Amino acid sequence: MLRRFSSQSGNARIIVITTGGTIVQKFDKDLGGYVPKTSGKELIESISSEINLETIELIEFAMIDSRAVDLKFLYNLSKLVQQKIDDNFVDGIVIIHGTDTMEITAYFLHRTINSPKKPVVITGAMRVVTNSDYDGKANITNAIKQVSYPETVLHGHGVSINFAGKIHSPVNVHKEHSFAIDPFSSGSFGLIGMMHTSRIDWLNNPKKSLVIPLPDKLEKVISVPIIHAFPGACTDLLDGFIQNKYQALIVVAYGSGNVNNNMYYAIKKATEHGIRIVLVTNCKYGGVYAEYGGIGGNQSLRDLGVIMADDLNPYQAMVVATLVFHNEKLLDKNELSKYFSNKILD
Template sequence: MHKVAVIFTGGTISMKIDPRISAAIPALSSEEIMSMVTNIDKYADIEIVNFARIPGPHMTPQRMMELSKLVKKLVKRDDITGIVITHGTDSLEETAYLLDLTINSQKPIIIVGAMRNSSELGYDGSSNLSAAICTAISEQSKHKGVLIVMNNELNAASEVTKTHTLALDTFKSLEFGPLGIVDNDEAIFYREITKHIHIETETIEERVDLIKAVAGMDSRLIKFCVDSGSKGIVLEAMGRGNVPPMMVEGIEYAVSHGVVVVMVSRCPMGRVLDTYGYEGAGRTLRNLGVILGGNLPGQKARIKLMLALSTTNDLKRIKTIFEKGFYQ
């Protein structure tokens, strides 16, 4: 019998309606959640690990690192086949990506959540959790990095994002599609992940900000972040990787003060590239020292920069972490 450690952190999967306020709050214990996953004892021996009972927006980078350290300990145990982590969906992709970058293990690590709380009709927590456990015990799930299992789809932490505020299939790999599916309690994979990096660190640099570029934007927010002690800034630029001209001064200000600037696109798909050469365009920004962040969304690029800055301040090394494989 396979043993799966199920780490409970909270989220909608642990929520029900509190009649006093007529709103959902974390309330279910780990045992209560597992009791709704019927017949799972036929597939795996479950070891419950209580980490937290918080909603997704209460997750922090420090808590993510604590979770990473816990998972590293668990995967070293010979009796553990795989790890399943319940998580709030609002920050699930950020935690998943951090774990994917910091944990180097062949064992399956699965993150799962729910879009409906247990007081709602069609609560999806138990079905998602059973699918996650079935994925964790599958031989096919090894060497895949961290996976997200929701709505019977298998997605890579490095590719998936939350796309809808309500839909059960909210987690999608928009550019490449899912890795596979869970069908008849079996994980079935259709493709492999071609890019996978690992950042060895036990700490995280939290002073990294995220700024979204919009029409007519100037440099005030960038300068404020720099003057407030930012070590890194992620810019969600327009299109292929361009910003309004009035932002250039702020970017120069950041780079001259030793702040690492990484640029991604605010578009949901496609990588940034220094295709254009006008003022504020990608070629101008790259010549200033801006690092290109590939096809990552801003929230994931921020996690990656936090981890990179925890290991080095060398701009060339950080550039390699972000650009290797995309621009070589």
């Protein structure tokens, strides 16, 4: 049964934060394509037959396609979510978001929000409002139900994505299809839950990762590019980043963390110029570790002092690098690697 609070106290219990995405998009004749057009209020009112709106406080945070998500957006959203979670009158948060970068926002919140109990559930849609198979209403209703069920709170899973009836952990989720109505997958790690008509089947315990404190103010915005290993990579590959004084790069290496000879020399040059290199795998599962010898083998990269980012995927490593390298207080060399993992390392 969906828990329905009375709003006699005047305090809403569920915060719905809208940011945009296909879920609020319609065709724009002048631009010749879809753009956000439906207000948060209209979106919420469209599910009034399913949900007691008196239990909801709506915050219209942004009206963007999620391709426009940047560090400032993530920082401000995280601060807002934390502030609402710390409010005793709030039971949980639902965030409406575009699917293109939903997994990045989910992971950013996963690594920055302190919420041992209260759920933060992110959802969106793959079809625009005017489509006959519009999935926005079902997804937002499910997300609100997830926040409302008492066992969700008992499950205490922090941040999750609820989409097409499936509940994903930010650690495992990936948008795998560009137009399917059920585009997200948690691969062989598995879902953390599935929606039933009036309950949730919890399937896996969500993983906890180390929370990285956000600075009080976002003083500088650092950009951490993601570079892929590929046959034919050359020694001057990273020269532009050196010239433009980038602080850090994510290198997506083959397998357990290997690159060709030329890319090794490009990385060596970048490290000599003070760029921090974070190494991740191009594989979906496993992670990076040092085992191969010779130039470009993962041991040679480790010996250059690159950070081996354990089981993080490229976007996750980019999020962590952005958080850690942005915050002087976290830059102790011996401590750095503990942040670059989805596990809490001893």
